[in-house]
Amino acid sequence: MRITVTTLSDDIFNLDVSEDLELENFKAFCEVESGIPAVEIRLVYNGKIMEDGSKSLKNHGLKEGDVVVIQRQKITTSHQQEPPLNLDFSAIQVPSSSRGNRNTSRGNENDPVFIRDMFLANPDQLAQLKQNNPRLADALLSGDLGRFTTVLREQEAVRAERERLRNLMSRADPFDAEAQRLIADEIRQKNIEANMEAAIEYHPESFGTVVMLYINCVVNGHPVKAFIDSGAQTTIMSSACALKCDIHRLVDSRWAGIAKGVGIQRIVGRIHMVQIQIGDDFLPTSFSILEEQPMDMLLGLDMLKRHQCLIDLKRNLLVIGTTGTETPFLSENELPDCARLSGPRSEVESSSAVEMEDRELAKALQDSATPDPSNQHPIEKFTEKQIQELVSMGFLRTQVIEELRRFDGDVTQATAALFAKSFKF
Numbered sequence: 001m002r003i004t005v006t007t008l009s010d011d012i013f014n015l016d017v018s019e020d021l022e023l024e025n026f027k028a029f030c031e032v033e034s035g036i037p038a039v040e041i042r043l044v045y046n047g048k049i050m051e052d053g054s055k056s057l058k059n060h061g062l063k064e065g066d067v068v069v070i071q072r073q074k075i076t077t078s079h080q081q082e083p084p085l086n087l088d089f090s091a092i093q094v095p096s097s098s099r100g101n102r103n104t105s106r107g108n109e110n111d112p113v114f115i116r117d118m119f120l121a122n123p124d125q126l127a128q129l130k131q132n133n134p135r136l137a138d139a140l141l142s143g144d145l146g147r148f149t150t151v152l153r154e155q156e157a158v159r160a161e162r163e164r165l166r167n168l169m170s171r172a173d174p175f176d177a178e179a180q181r182l183i184a185d186e187i188r189q190k191n192i193e194a195n196m197e198a199a200i201e202y203h204p205e206s207f208g209t210v211v212m213l214y215i216n217c218v219v220n221g222h223p224v225k226a227f228i229d230s231g232a233q234t235t236i237m238s239s240a241c242a243l244k245c246d247i248h249r250l251v252d253s254r255w256a257g258i259a260k261g262v263g264i265q266r267i268v269g270r271i272h273m274v275q276i277q278i279g280d281d282f283l284p285t286s287f288s289i290l291e292e293q294p295m296d297m298l299l300g301l302d303m304l305k306r307h308q309c310l311i312d313l314k315r316n317l318l319v320i321g322t323t324g325t326e327t328p329f330l331s332e333n334e335l336p337d338c339a340r341l342s343g344p345r346s347e348v349e350s351s352s353a354v355e356m357e358d359r360e361l362a363k364a365l366q367d368s369a370t371p372d373p374s375n376q377h378p379i380e381k382f383t384e385k386q387i388q389e390l391v392s393m394g395f396l397r398t399q400v401i402e403e404l405r406r407f408d409g410d411v412t413q414a415t416a417a418l419f420a421k422s423f424k425f
Contacts, residue, residue: 001063003017007034211332219277236289241297252270270288278325
């Protein structure tokens with residue numbers, strides 16, 4: 001539940017805590033937010049002071065959306081009560097509010113060890129951290145204090161920069177273009193946070209993980225876990241799986257190329273027909289063989305439409321429409337390792353993803369343009385000079401060779417076909 005906490009110095013903040021949280025632990029959270037030591041915090045609810053620290057918030061009568069007031073109670077020590085000392089404190093300047101000494105009284109809040117132990121000691125706060133800040137939660141659960149400290153310091157620096165820009169906006173000229181841009185960014189960020197809070201409250205299931213759709217099948221007598229992907233155009237298999245199933249000798253390298261979707265993969269070739277066993281059915285299908293594919297086999301839309309397959313999510317089954325065979329989808333513990341969702345990628349991996357994709361594309365283009373010495377093609381009816389003439393016009397070598405083969409070496413017809421394809425919108 002969410003509790004609003006306010007101090008006499010007009011500091012207001014919200015805490016999302018469990019209703020079974022003890023009052024003493026709730027004071028510890030208030031210490032982190034307000035900067036007031038927990039031993040000096042006295043909580044007032046509905047005009048009454050909450051005394052028993054061992055009772056839960058629910059037993060104190062707190063409910064969702066309630067407001068609690070913090071009163072600071074000075075703790076006097078025995079040294080301050082001894083008259084013989086006769087100390088003069090007139091030169092000490094006492095700050096007017098708790099906000100002024102927040103940075104000096106919150107030493108523990110900036111300690112990564114204290115923050116880590118606080119989250120580990122409170123499962124409710126740890127679960128909320130996983131939803132609101134998955135990157136920090138992943139660093140926390142990794143057990144690496146250095147990594148957790150690095151992520152925490154980075155996020156603190158981002159918050160400090162945001163606070164600096166907010167202060168800058170409050171003093172800037174409202175008609176300044178840069179100030180307007182910063183204000184627009186601030187409004188956009190607040191809208192995003194409000195949207196996320198609404199999703200957590202009204203649609204929390206959207207933050208859960210979804211189990212991928214896999215089925216058990218058999219290829220050439222070898223069991224394989226196949227991924228059902230209606231968004232894939234063709235059925236594919238990895239080179240390692242083709243080798244394991246002893247069907248790699250059937251790969252036709254003349255169908256080599258590039259598969260580009262979420263990532264980029266080099267297509268080694270194609271196996272034109274293989275029977276796969278699903279339940280008691282033996283279904284003929286074709287495979288595009290990918291060089292580096294983490295999934296062993298992926299049943300694409302070509303196979304699903306050919307056999308009129310039905311993905312029944314209500315009963316968690318794949319139904320083969322042509323035969324009526326039903327096969328269940330695998331549970332999460334039966335999925336292969338590549339199907340298990342990993343944690344969020346680091347910022348370094350995210351920033352270099354585009355560069356890696358460009359390098360893979362360039363490598364795949366180079367590999368596809370290089371003739372395969374093991375591939376024995378019939379005698380071509382065109383020369384290398386004719387190929388280079390068309391390539392110099394701006395066409396890809398693979399496209400030039402394809403059109404020359406299609407028109408039996410007729411350069412004029414191949415050129416016309418290349419220009420026609422290049423003018424398509």
